Amino acid sequence: MFKIEFDMNDIKNNESPVDNKISTGVDVYDLFLKLWKDKITIICSVIVFFIASLIYVMNCSVWWSSKAIITNADYMTSIDIKNRISDLYLIMDSPSGNENLDKLSNNKSLFKQFVNDFSSIDNKIDFIKNNKEINSLRLLTKLTSPKEIMLFNEGWAARIKIYKIKDEYEVKIETNDSKLSQHLLSEYIKYINSIVNNNVINTFNLLRSYQYSYLNKKYNYLLNVAKDKIKSEISETKNSIKLAIASGTKKPILQFDNKQMFPFYSGSEALEKKYQILNNFNDFEIVEPKLLKIKNEIKLISSSNGYSKITFNTIKFVQKPTLSIHPEKPNKSIVIIFSILLGFFFGILVILIKFFLETLKTNNYNKGLK
Template sequence: MSDIQAANNTSNDEIDLVELVKTLWQGKITIAVCTIVFTVCAVIYALTAQQWWTSKAVITAAQYQNTANIRSQITNLYAVIDDSSKINSILDSESLLNDYITEFNAFDNKKAFIENNEIMKKYADEAELTDENKAQFISNWAKRISASQPDKKNQPDVYQLSFEATSSKLAHDLLVAYSKDISDKVRDELIDALDAKISYSQQILQANKLALEASAKQQLASELIKTNYALDMAKSADVTKPLADMNNNELFQIQLGTAALAEKSKVLDKIKDLSIFEPKLGIIHTKLELLSQIKLDHKISLQGVRYLQNTDYPISRDKPKRPLIAVLGFLLGIMLGVAIVLLKSAFNKSAK
């Protein structure tokens, strides 16, 4: 019984398949027309749609020599501070790379570039921007600027920079210009950090200087008072010459005699160099002088990152994918044609 049922099902399937092929063959003109129309439309769209090209560059952390020029300008700072690691952390190649990527992907930086770059201004003029669609224009273009990691697992320090534009040359020129803007921004932030470090070191040294000067002045005043008291006492005791057999640890050194005490009083009264009482003042003066000689060049060329692949001129467009669009149009035309033929056949059968 089951064998008979299976045979009937097979026969029905064969009949259905034959009818399907017959129906499609009868509607071949409809299918062909749909296929041709959709394929032609797809080709026309592919040929007339806005082209987009992406320029790319590959970067990684800079090497020590890439920051040698700025390190040479802060040699005095290295000589002054006790812990050079604080400076090295500012100039660390990994930190500079992270700063660069952060700034590259920052929306505010993209926005400023889109608003101020001459090429982008031409794009804006062509778009005839209004206050309402300006934000959308900026947002759309910002999405075309990116820094990403192609192989985060195996090459965590390698990043790919990209900028998408309507021609190969414009994509290249825009990526070069934007990369320079970011390099300048990272450099400015680095210079500001070093300036802040120099200023902080100067403030600390100035504070120590004031404290030591106050201590030295107090010691000088105390020594002058004791000397004058000793001079008065020596005069009263008629001690004119130094006495060899008196204790040198006495509070008032009358054993020096009036002549020596009088001269000592004159010398103390004329002292201007407070480092006599606080030797550290001399070191502080030297450090402050070294810091004052540091002249940072705010326009210095800084290579905060190292290029593994320089900015290229893209040789093939990213969008539109013309062959893919044509194939999709062809397939869509066939599917729509088949659907129309089958629906038409179904309606005809139901009408009968």
């Protein structure tokens, strides 16, 4: 009897590492067995999360987006603009002036302006404030305080987006209605195009006004120079007449010294005739030939009424604003699949916690017995 007890103790005190592995394997097996026995917990968890996801996707706000892809306007746009401001090209008599005009009418430059203006928060806010459809939606929300209205406008501005795709740009607007998205995107593109148009036209008109003012000042300056030349010639002729009379020279004589201050060799009779002509002289363009050119340029500018009627496209559509078929947000399939997975793992987590607590309780009980 004593020998049997000794052998049993000897066996217990000489457990091998293999026995430990077997014990550990049993624990893992027990864990999977526990998961299988409590599978109803996982199923219930999946069902609860699935129902919750259905309720969410049925009641959450659905966002639709309309998209368009844009790029540089055709080169013909630049040609068309240059043709319409050809008079400005004629009077901009400096190479730098014509370079500035080329930059303003360049299709790449126009497209860059469009992208910058499209991205501008101020332009987005201005568009939102003046749009009838968006203002109708704001009235439905019954927002009255300036802060609430500001937050409303900023929220809508955040839904107007632009992304670069290589040499092209994708633009889009998100709303609660598919048709409204398409309409607002089309309207906003027109709005930005008009801003670029106005900026370019205003710049053209400023250049026109500047050149008109510059030419007038230049004309008046050269006119005064011409008048001063005539005055100087009249004074010189008057003194020459006095010398001719004093010397008794009435008729022209040969004069070899042409460098005298007051030449009287033409004779008093010719000099008096010259004096009369100079006193009535008004054709200053003979004295300053540049006056005629400047006068024609001023006349050319004055004959035009500016460039307010010029309109042009600053972009070209690779893809026009589309009517969305599927909502942008939320993606119902992804929400439901994610909820099912979340429910599955949540169920496993609950079982693992229960298994851990039961194991801990059993170990504490066994320690108490020992």
